Amino acid sequence: MQASDSILENLLSELEALGSRNDAVQTQKDKRYLNITRDTGEFLALLVKAVGATTVLEIGTSNGYSTLWLASAVPDEGQVHTIEHQEAKAREARDNIERAGMASRVTQLVGDVRQALSAVPETVDVIFLDADRSLYLPLADRLFARLKAGGLLVCDNAISLEREIRDFVAWIEANEALTMSLVPVGKGELLVYKEAE
DSSP states (O other): OOHHHHHHHHHHHHHHHHHHHHHHHOOOGGGOOOOOOHHHHHHHHHHHHHHTOSEEEEEOOTTSHHHHHHHHHSOTTOEEEEEESOHHHHHHHHHHHHHTTOGGGEEEEESOHHHHGGGSOSOEEEEEEOSOGGGHHHHHHHHHHHEEEEEEEEESOTTTTGGGGHHHHHHHHTOTTEEEEEEOSTTOEEEEEEOOO
């Protein structure tokens, strides 16, 4: 294990403990971190590497826990574009990304995803959705237009909050260019593959 790997591993463990402590007592949803599980992070990193992704879009940064998994999997010249609507969480994420030595691989955008999306590259290899699920369906056309042919969209909480993404899933099912699979990792990961043209 390299020194940078050790720094990342220690930081991930620290953020896991912080998230567990905070979310166990915090009653306000916007003050909770709601991070992905470690096995989901490992799964995401593997998918990013398997796809050979160099450009990743993450919607829902929180304190940067999932961002670190994504950024650790892209090559040095790769970039994770991550969008967070809460300033306080975005600042925390910035600090954590810098501590991990991954600032050069991450572009942070703060604000409403509907506006921030225009600052993201026109084509991305992987999209990770972990935000306000009521936005998924209204954003579906724009998201999949940005996803390259042969690219992958991953949606978190697909089992734990299945009812909240039901309309989004129906939209995907009706689209002949998309193929999906529900994977029972973490809180459920919905994988959506965009067929090559």
